[in-house]
Amino acid sequence: MLNIVLFGPPGAGKGTQSQKLIKEYNLMHLSTGDILREEIEKQTPLGIEAKSYIDRGELVPDQMVVGMIGQALDQYRNVSGFVFDGFPRTTVQANRLDAMLKEKGESINLMMSLEVDHNELVNRLVNRGKESNRTDDQDVSIIRNRINIYNERTKIVIDFYKAQNKYRAVKGMGSIDEVFHGLCDAVEAYK
Numbered sequence: 537m538l539n540i541v542l543f544g545p546p547g548a549g550k551g552t553q554s555q556k557l558i559k560e561y562n563l564m565h566l567s568t569g570d571i572l573r574e575e576i577e578k579q580t581p582l583g584i585e586a587k588s589y590i591d592r593g594e595l596v597p598d599q600m601v602v603g604m605i606g607q608a609l610d611q612y613r614n615v616s617g618f619v620f621d622g623f624p625r626t627t628v629q630a631n632r633l634d635a636m637l638k639e640k641g642e643s644i645n646l647m648m649s650l651e652v653d654h655n656e657l658v659n660r661l662v663n664r665g666k667e668s669n670r671t672d673d674q675d676v677s678i679i680r681n682r683i684n685i686y687n688e689r690t691k692i693v694i695d696f697y698k699a700q701n702k703y704r705a706v707k708g709m710g711s712i713d714e715v716f717h718g719l720c721d722a723v724e725a726y727k
């Protein structure tokens with residue numbers, strides 16, 4: 537299996553690049569953000585609880601997202617690998633992901649982190665907010681809160697994968713195709 541963590545701050549382009557990666561390498565996309573938005577849409581108890589965190593730009597509690605990913609891993613067997621998008625976002629989540637994969641005789645192969653300047657992130661999210669109905673992209677103060685939380689709680693996950701020699705920084709500025717080439721270069725170098 538090829539298991540990739542696609543990492544980076546909100547607005548880095550993880551969703552867009554995940555779509556391209558899964559096509560190129562025939563992988564399964566697992567986005568905690570997408571799963572949470574589906575739960576909200578369906579108004580499940582999990583969705584209703586998650587919405588209050590998401591609308592404030594806070595992280596949803598670890599056990600909720602860990603449970604979701606655990607279910608997804610059980611559901612999609614016989615796939616050639618996963619792209620984890622928006623997960624893990626804390627060191628606790630990273631540890632739990634390692635443990636869940638280990639139970640299946642698997643592991644993360646590569647963690648690729650998209651690097652984008654702060655101002656560019658805010659611009660992209662404000663623009664996305666104009667085109668989508670994502671509540672967390674509508675307000676600059678919520679956007680700033682998400683980027684702060686990334687810097688305070690999520691960025692440190694890089695150290696977790698660095699220690700395992702799996703961390704690769706990839707330029708997230710430039711065109712979608714340029715960024716994608718950078719990601720593919722990192723995957724090919726790994727292979």
Ligand code: ADP
Nearest residue numbers: 546547568569589590594595596601622623625
């Ligand atoms: P973005 O990368 O633009 O912030 P996502 O779709 O990945 O968008 O996440 C949207 C929101 O969903 C986050 O701000 C957070 O509230 C919640 N969320 C998604 N993934 C996680 C996670 N792994 N842990 C905690 N909260 C999460």
